[in-house]
Amino acid sequence: MSVTxxxxxxxxxxxxxxxxxxxQNLQSCYQCGMxxxxxPAASNMDLSPRQIIELARLGxxxxxxxxxxxxxxxxxxxxxxxxxxxxxxxxxxxxxxxxTLRKNxxxxxxxxxxxxxxxxxxxxxxxxxxxxxxx
Amino acid sequence: MSAKKESKNPAETAVKEKRQVAAKLVPIxxxxxxxxVPEGLTIMKAMEYAGYKFIRGCGCRGGTCGAxxxxxxxxxxxxxxxxxxxxxxxxxxxxxxxxxxxxANRAQYKFADLTSAPEEVFKLYPELFRCVACNACTKAxxxxxxxxxxxxxxxxxxxxxxxxxxxxxIQCGLCTSRCFGELAQYxxxxxxxxxxxxxxxxxxxxxxxMVRTINEGRYDxxxxxxxxxxxxxxxxxxxxxxxxxxxxxxxxxxxxxxxL
Amino acid sequence: xxxxxxxxxxxxVASVEVLGFKLExxxxxxxxxxxxxxxxxxxxxxxxxVRNLIRVKEQGKDKLATLCAFCFNTLKRANLLMKxxxxxxxxxxxxxxxxxxxxxEVKVVHLLEVLRDDIGWEALAQKVKLPLRELKVAPYYGCxxxxxxxxxxxxxxxxxxxxxxxxxxxxxxxxxxxSTRCCGSYQIISNxxxxxxxxxxxxxxxxxxxxxxxxxxxxxxxYNLGRGQKELMKKHSGxxxxxxxxxxxxxxxxxxxxxxxxxxxxxxxxxxSLLREKNLxx
Numbered sequence: 285m286s287v288t289x290x291x292x293x294x295x296x297x298x299x300x301x302x303x304x305x306x307x308q309n310l311q312s313c314y315q316c317g318m319x320x321x322x323x324p325a326a327s328n329m330d331l332s333p334r335q336i337i338e339l340a341r342l343g344x345x346x347x348x349x350x351x352x353x354x355x356x357x358x359x360x361x362x363x364x365x366x367x368x369x370x371x372x373x374x375x376x377x378x379x380x381x382x383x384t385l386r387k388n389x390x391x392x393x394x395x396x397x398x399x400x401x402x403x404x405x406x407x408x409x410x411x412x413x414x415x416x417x418x419x
Numbered sequence: 420m421s422a423k424k425e426s427k428n429p430a431e432t433a434v435k436e437k438r439q440v441a442a443k444l445v446p447i448x449x450x451x452x453x454x455x456v457p458e459g460l461t462i463m464k465a466m467e468y469a470g471y472k473f474i475r476g477c478g479c480r481g482g483t484c485g486a487x488x489x490x491x492x493x494x495x496x497x498x499x500x501x502x503x504x505x506x507x508x509x510x511x512x513x514x515x516x517x518x519x520x521x522x523a524n525r526a527q528y529k530f531a532d533l534t535s536a537p538e539e540v541f542k543l544y545p546e547l548f549r550c551v552a553c554n555a556c557t558k559a560x561x562x563x564x565x566x567x568x569x570x571x572x573x574x575x576x577x578x579x580x581x582x583x584x585x586x587x588x589i590q591c592g593l594c595t596s597r598c599f600g601e602l603a604q605y606x607x608x609x610x611x612x613x614x615x616x617x618x619x620x621x622x623x624x625x626x627x628x629m630v631r632t633i634n635e636g637r638y639d640x641x642x643x644x645x646x647x648x649x650x651x652x653x654x655x656x657x658x659x660x661x662x663x664x665x666x667x668x669x670x671x672x673x674x675x676x677x678x679l
Numbered sequence: 680x681x682x683x684x685x686x687x688x689x690x691x692v693a694s695v696e697v698l699g700f701k702l703e704x705x706x707x708x709x710x711x712x713x714x715x716x717x718x719x720x721x722x723x724x725x726x727x728x729v730r731n732l733i734r735v736k737e738q739g740k741d742k743l744a745t746l747c748a749f750c751f752n753t754l755k756r757a758n759l760l761m762k763x764x765x766x767x768x769x770x771x772x773x774x775x776x777x778x779x780x781x782x783x784e785v786k787v788v789h790l791l792e793v794l795r796d797d798i799g800w801e802a803l804a805q806k807v808k809l810p811l812r813e814l815k816v817a818p819y820y821g822c823x824x825x826x827x828x829x830x831x832x833x834x835x836x837x838x839x840x841x842x843x844x845x846x847x848x849x850x851x852x853x854x855x856x857x858s859t860r861c862c863g864s865y866q867i868i869s870n871x872x873x874x875x876x877x878x879x880x881x882x883x884x885x886x887x888x889x890x891x892x893x894x895x896x897x898x899x900x901x902y903n904l905g906r907g908q909k910e911l912m913k914k915h916s917g918x919x920x921x922x923x924x925x926x927x928x929x930x931x932x933x934x935x936x937x938x939x940x941x942x943x944x945x946x947x948x949x950x951x952s953l954l955r956e957k958n959l960x961x
Contacts, residue, residue: 307719324861324880328873356870359714360861361826365835372827378717392869394545402545403538404906405868406683406898407574408749410541410548412713413868415724418549537682552709552727554777571709576682599723 287339287347294343298383302340305379310341312369319363319373329353333363333373340376354380355391359416385419392417448514462489462504462515476519480505485589488561491515501561501593521592523603526610535618537576544607547573549600556594556604562587566594566604573607581608582615638678680746684898686942690931691746691790693940697806698798702744705734713749714865715756722770728757729771733778735785742786744793746927748897752823755787755830789824791840791896791926792832800847808935810849814957816924817853817890818842819881821900822861835859841894844926848933855888857881862903875907882911882921892922892953894929901925905947922950932959 303310313334320332331339331351339347348354354377363373385391394402394414402410444455449466456465463477478486487504491513504517526543533539540547547570556566564587572580585608594604648656661673672679680688695702708731716724731754735743745751761768762783772780788796794803818841825831825838833840838859845852860881863874881904885893895901901923908920928941938960943951954960 305718305720324877325863325866325873328870328876356866356873358861358864358866359717360822360864362822362859362861365826365828374827375717375719382718382721394548397545397868399542401868402542403536405541406902407541407548407576407710408713408747408899409865409867409902410545411574411710412749412865412899414546414549415712415714416865417869550710551712551723552730553723554726554730554775558777567709568707571707574710575680 287342287344289342289344293346295345296343298345299340299343301383302376302379305382306372306375308372308376310337310376312371313337313341314369316368318366318368322362322366323357324360324362325356325358328356333357333377336380337373337376340380348380349384355417357381381416382419385417388419390418394418445509445511447509447512450516451514456509458509458511460509462491462502462507462509463487465509466504476504476517482506483589485591486519488518488591488593489515490518490559490593499559501559503561503589503591506561518591518593518596521596523592523595523606525603525606528610530613530617533614533618535578535614537573537578539614540573540578540607540610543610544603546600546602547607550574550602551599553599555597555599556602559593559597561591561593562589564588569608570602570604573611578611578614579619581611582619585612641678683945684747684901686945687746687898687901687925687927690925690936690941691927693936694927694930694934695790697934697936698794698803700793700797703738703740705731705738705743708734711750711753711757713753715753722767722774725757725760725767725771726775728754729761729781730775730778732758732761732783732785732787733775733781736781737779741784742788744788744790746790746896748789748821748823749899751787751789752830756827758783758785758787759829789832789896791824791844794844794930795840800843803844804847804849807848807933809933809959811845811929811933811959812849812957814850814953814959815853815889815891816845816850816894816929817855817885817888817892818845818858819885819893819895819900819904820859821895821897822859822864824896825859841926845894845929848929850929850933853885853888853890855885855890857884862900864899864903867899867903867906871907874903875910878904878907879911879915882908883915883918886918886921890921892924892948892950894924894926896926901947908948920948922946922948922953924950 299310315334315338317334320326320334323333326332329352331353333353336348336351336353357377359374359378361374367373392413443458445458446453446455447465449469449471454469456468460468463473463480467473476487478484482503482505489502489504489507491500491502492498493510494512524546528543550570552567552571554567556570557564560566565584569581569584572584588605588608590605590609592605595602598604663671692702709727711731712724712727732743743754745754761771761781768782820838820841825833825835828835842852842854857880861877862881863877867874893904905923912918912920923946928943931941932938951960
């Protein structure tokens with residue numbers, strides 16, 4: 285995919301917030317791709333985890349906002365434990381998710397889950413799902 | 420209050436003394452405005468004393484209907500306190516606002532179609548799982564209910580426990596007004612209590628048995644006889660009826676055992 | 680655990696008694712929140728797990744054993760936070776002013792760790808009355824027992840705890856490469872089709888390595904791997920379903936307890952017929 289990188293497109297506020305919420309130094313990623321390789325959900329994602337970090341670093345908020353990647357992430361932490369730089373990607377993904385959820389933009393409504401599913405799902409599925417997809 | 424000239428009438432004196440004793444005023448703040456109201460009044464009476472006329476936020480005046488939920492704070496304390504306006508006596512410098520109604524979510528359902536399974540609650544109120552156990556609801560309850568624990572019981576699928584814990588709930592809505600997860604706790608509890616009462620609590624067998632006995636006509640004859648007894652004779656029968664004495668033992672029996 | 684995952688809890692409670700200790704349920708526990716909050720400024724979501732740890736401390740106990748791996752992860756990470764971060768600890772303690780203060784006094788373990796470290800595999804093997812002979816079970820760890828590194832109960836890359844557990848019970852562990860691959864977790868509520876894909880990857884891999892069943896530690900993994908099996912059987916004609924067990928059920932069975940306590944009827948993948956085939960169930 286081609287992306288235009290320019291100081292005009294760098295959303296500094298976005299980068300600052302991501303760093304603050306995740307506590308991670310985005311500069312430490314050297315784009316080796318171990319995260320994408322280990323991610324079990326990568327095949328369903330439009331942008332790979334590695335690409336998300338690069339876009340975050342460059343402040344390209346729009347590309348990230350249009351991506352489905354962070355909503356497909358299951359927080360399994362495979363990326364985090366395999367990163368050679370000790371960088372915690374799961375926290376960066378969470379930060380990016382929260383920046384949307386905290387604007388009161390939910391990704392799922394409980395009423396959209398069918399009553400059958402609501403009845404059959406283990407409670408931890410509802411609790412964790414509502415935590416990750418609603419603010 | 421200045422002393423009025425002595426009255427010779429003792430009744431009048433007594434009334435005047437009463438008025439003087441009750442004259443102590445305390446300052447309170449209603450919706451930000453300061454008023455001085457007689458000490459010893461409830462919040463509701465104090466607001467009416469101050470000139471407010473209740474057309475909402477007021478109901479039974481007896482601590483049961485949940486209409487008059489009030490939030491207040493005392494100076495020097497950051498904590499919010501809650502009370503029912505009809506029950507709580509005013510305290511000096513209390514700063515209050517009322518929450519007469521909170522638009523909490525109330526699921527639509529046909530009660531007769533529900534089973535006793537906890538999944539019924541999960542289906543109707545999926546936002547139940549947004550609870551983060553912050554305990555703001557418990558702190559906001561004027562009835563002292565452990566709201567967080569009752570929600571926890573519901574999440575665990577224990578309708579009976581949720582019904583038990585929420586027994587004193589008067590549906591004032593203060594819990595929902597403070598809830599981080601935007602739950603309508605009191606509506607969920609009402610559903611739990613309804614399911615518990617109608618579908619889980621065992622039925623009194625002796626009651627069903629008694630109803631059956633009555634329907635089979637056991638008492639028809641005596642009821643018929645009584646219908647034909649008139650006026651004074653009926654009164655006499657009633658006043659002279661045999662009643663079980665207060666400290667009756669297990670083996671007490673009436674003189675006429677025909678209907679036992 | 681009282682409703683849908685009775686088949687995880689009941690055999691656990693029964694088994695530990697045979698092994699010489701007791702699992703006491705904490706009074707007034709609340710849901711721990713299932714997922715650990717990954718944001719630096721988020722403290723409200725730490726309240727729920729920490730409150731449970733406070734309940735343990737209130738009882739005068741210093742060890743919390745969990746059955747479910749999902750909760751294990753959240754509770755252990757929250758516990759580490761309270762131990763290591765003084766500022767957050769102070770804020771949380773002052774927020775929960777209706778509770779006693781807490782600073783990480785309780786140890787959080789998973790039942791598997793108790794079996795390995797406090798009982799020992801040899802001692803466990805000696806108590807086995809019904810060795811699970813010829814039951815080829817693939818250990819499935821999922822994510823939460825092993826990631827992140829600071830909570831892992833075993834090696835992150837090459838865990839062996841379930842293998843040793845199965846051997847102690849007399850079963851034949853079948854290693855396969857997807858044993859630590861995520862089942863999809865909470866994605867089940869928003870992207871259930873993705874879950875079906877993950878389930879197939881995991882189950883098919885186990886099948887190809889000769890497994891007859893999987894052993895699990897988490898009710899969500901159980902749901903994700905089990906729920907879609909009927910559809911997978913329709914889609915992949917060679918697939919006849921893969922029975923899923925909780926580790927506590929295999930434990931109870933091997934210790935010779937009444938199979939009723941295992942509630943096999945709640946399991947996915949019809950494990951009863953497999954057990955009958957191996958003469959492990961009458």
